[in-house]
Amino acid sequence: MIALAGCFLAGCGAPAVSYIHPDVDFGFMERAAVVPFLNLSQDALAGNRVQSIFLMELLEEDVLTLVDPRETDAAMRNLGLSPGTELSPQQAVRLGSELGVQALFFGVVEEYDAGQSNRTRGPEITGLFGMIETQTGAVVWRSQVHETGGSIWKRLFGGSPDDVYTVSRDAVRRALRTLL
Amino acid sequence: MRTGFRTLHAVAVAAALVLPGDPAAAAPEAAPESAPGSDAPATAVIAFVAYRGAPTHDLHPTWVRRTASSVLADALAESGRRVVTGPDLESVLQARRIRSNRDVDAALVDEVAGRHAADRIVVATLTLHRDRLHLLARGLRPGTGTVAWADAVEEILPAGEPEDPETDRARFREILVRAAAALRIDWSVPTDPRGTLVVLPVRAEGTDHGLTDLVSSSLFRALLAHGDWNLPDPALTESAVRSEGLHPLQLQAASRRLLAERFEARWLVVPRLLPFPIPGAGLAPIAAEDDEPSRPPFELGERTPFHLSLTLIECTSGKVIEGAAEYLVPDSGIGMFGVTRRPPSVQRFERGVGRAVSSLFGDGGGNP
Numbered sequence: 001m002i003a004l005a006g007c008f009l010a011g012c013g014a015p016a017v018s019y020i021h022p023d024v025d026f027g028f029m030e031r032a033a034v035v036p037f038l039n040l041s042q043d044a045l046a047g048n049r050v051q052s053i054f055l056m057e058l059l060e061e062d063v064l065t066l067v068d069p070r071e072t073d074a075a076m077r078n079l080g081l082s083p084g085t086e087l088s089p090q091q092a093v094r095l096g097s098e099l100g101v102q103a104l105f106f107g108v109v110e111e112y113d114a115g116q117s118n119r120t121r122g123p124e125i126t127g128l129f130g131m132i133e134t135q136t137g138a139v140v141w142r143s144q145v146h147e148t149g150g151s152i153w154k155r156l157f158g159g160s161p162d163d164v165y166t167v168s169r170d171a172v173r174r175a176l177r178t179l180l
Numbered sequence: 181m182r183t184g185f186r187t188l189h190a191v192a193v194a195a196a197l198v199l200p201g202d203p204a205a206a207a208p209e210a211a212p213e214s215a216p217g218s219d220a221p222a223t224a225v226i227a228f229v230a231y232r233g234a235p236t237h238d239l240h241p242t243w244v245r246r247t248a249s250s251v252l253a254d255a256l257a258e259s260g261r262r263v264v265t266g267p268d269l270e271s272v273l274q275a276r277r278i279r280s281n282r283d284v285d286a287a288l289v290d291e292v293a294g295r296h297a298a299d300r301i302v303v304a305t306l307t308l309h310r311d312r313l314h315l316l317a318r319g320l321r322p323g324t325g326t327v328a329w330a331d332a333v334e335e336i337l338p339a340g341e342p343e344d345p346e347t348d349r350a351r352f353r354e355i356l357v358r359a360a361a362a363l364r365i366d367w368s369v370p371t372d373p374r375g376t377l378v379v380l381p382v383r384a385e386g387t388d389h390g391l392t393d394l395v396s397s398s399l400f401r402a403l404l405a406h407g408d409w410n411l412p413d414p415a416l417t418e419s420a421v422r423s424e425g426l427h428p429l430q431l432q433a434a435s436r437r438l439l440a441e442r443f444e445a446r447w448l449v450v451p452r453l454l455p456f457p458i459p460g461a462g463l464a465p466i467a468a469e470d471d472e473p474s475r476p477p478f479e480l481g482e483r484t485p486f487h488l489s490l491t492l493i494e495c496t497s498g499k500v501i502e503g504a505a506e507y508l509v510p511d512s513g514i515g516m517f518g519v520t521r522r523p524p525s526v527q528r529f530e531r532g533v534g535r536a537v538s539s540l541f542g543d544g545g546g547n548p
Contacts, residue, residue, distance in 0.1 A: 031499070043457070044386075045385055045386050045455065048385050049487060052452060052454055052487055052505070053487070053505070055491075055503065056489055056503050056504075056505040059491075059502070060503070065500070066500040067498060067500065068431055068450055068491050068493050068498070069452075070383065070429070070430055070431035070450060071432065071433070071436075071498055073430065074430045074432045075432075077430075114456075114457035163456075163485070163509075164456060164457060165456055165487060
């Protein structure tokens with residue numbers, strides 16, 4: 001009830017829809033990489049922005065050793081994989097082996113509106129985040145979130161919606177909370 | 181002269197510009213020459229001019245470049261030291277096709293240091309924006325190959341129509357002198373360096389070189405202020421990576437190993453800068469690789485928010501051992517009584533980068 005009231009006041013999206021593979025031991029995962037995010041929005045930089053925020057939030061959690069995205073990009077190039085495209089299980093296994101990681105984080109920015117279309121509602125982001133374990137290439141975690149910058153409270157009292165950075169960060173945090 | 185300059189603006193937007201030995205220069209001021217054969221140690225000043233957007237003034241680029249060299253030479257003059265600049269370096273720059281600060285490499289540093297007995301080299305870039313100038317400079321010690329100091333200064337250019345050329349030149353020179361005098365120069369050698377850090381080039385999507393240079397300068401300044409690191413000069417580290425057929429913007433196990441061995445570096449700092457949409461404005465520009473010359477230029481962006489992230493990487497393992505990010509929100513620019521100001525962009529980046537560096541190493545400036 002309190003959480004619901006908090007949501008009402010602060011402004012937030014619907015709860016994250018998530019899935020965690022029941023038979024995976026996350027304990028053996030020590031090293032991971034974040035691959036470039038797939039961007040389905042009209043904003044050409046949306047994928048890069050959300051990926052950068054995702055990496056920083058993951059580092060903040062301090063649960064896994066991470067490989068820098070530049071090294072991930074270089075490994076993808078070596079394997080002839082285009083950045084920002086979906087990885088097949090075989091490609092994920094090869095990339096995992098090239099980078100020496102047990103897990104690959106991926107993301108899909110499905111909707112990224114910085115608030116241009118509706119200023120009252122503010123920025124809106126819909127994203128899908130996931131993790132692939134690199135032994136089999138199977139997706140072991142997936143979470144879809146939708147986050148907005150406005151709220152009924154803010155609309156009622158004339159407060160300005162959160163900026164797109166805050167909304168992106170909140171979306172990433174909401175997704176990661178379903179895993180970590 | 182004026183016609184040619186206007187045309188040049190259109191072509192040279194977002195492109196670093198150096199015109200060595202341009203005969204069309206409008207009576208450029210003679211840059212101070214070195215004293216050949218002198219035993220006094222020398223400071224070499226390599227100056228470049230870059231244009232981003234059409235500035236409001238109307239001055240010949242060669243005159244601007246030579247005046248910048250001359251003003252910097254005056255600002256860097258110290259008793260008992262020679263200052264080498266202008267014609268002495270022109271032939272070397274021409275022969276090596278060095279047109280911007282990004283072209284400065286290990287071979288040029290060696291040649292300038294060897295030929296002119298220069299134990300200090302200053303690489304400066306004067307960037308002219310529509311309404312302001314940025315003077316970015318760094319001091320390099322060729323003996324150790326490390327950056328001694330780095331600084332960026334911003335000056336607002338006078339608005340309005342150009343007056344007669346003499347008045348415009350005098351006014352511009354005055355602004356340059358002020359900018360050069362404001363540079364915080366410190367050649368002191370770290371007494372107890374904490375180790376060696378290699379700073380990789382700023383990866384910036386959707387921005388231009390002017391901003392990445394500014395962030396890079398702020399980053400070197402913040403790192404030097406935050407723990408007396410040995411920071412190999414980017415000209416040398418990038419040359420080393422290129423010499424092995426690797427790309428300096430990319431990071432591979434081979435480049436990590438190379439940097440660790442050649443510069444005895446234990447850590448790498450990897451910066452990334454991303455523009456965010458301006459609230460209420462249109463979509464961000466199309467993403468492009470940083471070194472792709474054909475991409476559309478991004479405005480200086482005094483109203484653009486940026487996300488800056490720094491990762492600290494262990495050279496041997498490649499693992500990210502720390503990360504820090506800052507969302508650089510622009511000054512609203514609206515002052516008292518709703519008067520719109522032109523907020524300084526150098527300060528915003530300097531402060532933001534400083535906060536990110538503090539967060540990366542902790543406030544005590546200790547080792548990671």
